[in-house]
Amino acid sequence: MKAPASTFSKAPVKFRMPTADNLVPIRLDIEIDGQRFKDAFTWNPSDPDSEVAVFAKRTVKDLKLPPAFITQIASSIQSQLAEFRSFEGQDMYTGEKIVPIKLDLRVNHTLIKDQFLWDLNNFESDPEEFARTFCRDLGIEDPEVGPAVAFAIREQLFEVATQSVASARESRLSKKGRRGFEYVPASKAGGAVLDLVKLFGHKSSVVRKRKEWEVYEPIVDHLSNEEVDALEAREERNFR
Numbered sequence: 001m002k003a004p005a006s007t008f009s010k011a012p013v014k015f016r017m018p019t020a021d022n023l024v025p026i027r028l029d030i031e032i033d034g035q036r037f038k039d040a041f042t043w044n045p046s047d048p049d050s051e052v053a054v055f056a057k058r059t060v061k062d063l064k065l066p067p068a069f070i071t072q073i074a075s076s077i078q079s080q081l082a083e084f085r086s087f088e089g090q091d092m093y094t095g096e097k098i099v100p101i102k103l104d105l106r107v108n109h110t111l112i113k114d115q116f117l118w119d120l121n122n123f124e125s126d127p128e129e130f131a132r133t134f135c136r137d138l139g140i141e142d143p144e145v146g147p148a149v150a151f152a153i154r155e156q157l158f159e160v161a162t163q164s165v166a167s168a169r170e171s172r173l174s175k176k177g178r179r180g181f182e183y184v185p186a187s188k189a190g191g192a193v194l195d196l197v198k199l200f201g202h203k204s205s206v207v208r209k210r211k212e213w214e215v216y217e218p219i220v221d222h223l224s225n226e227e228v229d230a231l232e233a234r235e236e237r238n239f240r
Contacts, residue, residue, distance in 0.1 A: 019125050024084045090165050
C-alpha cells in the first residue's frame with residue numbers, strides 16, 4: 001500500500017480521520033417488532049444533514065422494511081455524525097504513532113483473522129485500497145469482504161483518533177505535559193517506526209513486524225452452510 005511520506009511531529013493536529021478521505025464509519029443494528037436491520041458504511045461529515053432522511057427513506061423502500069425503520073435509521077446516523085462532529089476542531093496527537101489494527105470478521109462464508117500495524121500519522125492512507133490488495137493477495141473472491149475489511153480498519157482508526165483527542169486535552173491541562181494512555185512517545189514508538197521504514201520505506205502505512213510474521217499470518221477460513229447457520233444462530237441469541 002503506497003502513500004506519501006509521513007512527517008513525524010509531536011505537535012498535535014486538528015481532529016479528522018487519519019486517512020485520505022475524512023469519512024465517518026456508521027454502523028446500524030436496529031430491530032423493530034421482531035424485524036432486524038444491520039448495515040455498515042461510511043458517511044461524509046460535510047454532506048448536508050438533509051441527505052440522512054433521504055438515505056433512510058430510500059433504504060426502507062429498497063429493502064421493503066416497515067416505515068417505522070425510517071426514523072430509527074435516520075436517528076442512529078445523525079447520532080453517530082453528531083459524535084464525530086463533536087471532536088472537530090479539537091487537537092489530537094498523531095506524530096510517531098504506530099497503532100495495532102486487528103481483524104476478526106465473518107462476511108458471509110468467509111472468516112478472517114489478522115493483525116498489523118498502521119501509521120496514524122499518514123493522512124494519505126487508504127483503507128479501501130489496502131482491503132482490495134488484502135483480498136487479492138489472499139485470493140478472496142467474495143466482493144463483500146473488501147468493504148467489510150476497510151470498514152473495520154476505519155472503525156478502529158476512529159476510536160484511536162478520539163482517544164488521541166483525550167490525550168491532547170490531558171496534555172494541555174497538565175503542566176508536566178503528561179500524555180494519555182494511547183499517545184506513544186518517540187522512545188517507545190521508535191522501534192515500530194524503524195521497522196516501518198526499514199521494511200517498506202517512507203511511503204508505507206501498513207506493516208507486519210518481521211519477527212511476528214509466523215505468529216500473525218492472516219487466517220482465512222471458508223465456512224460451510226451449517227457452520228454459518230450455527231454462527232448466525234449464536235449471534236442472534238447474543239443480540240437478544
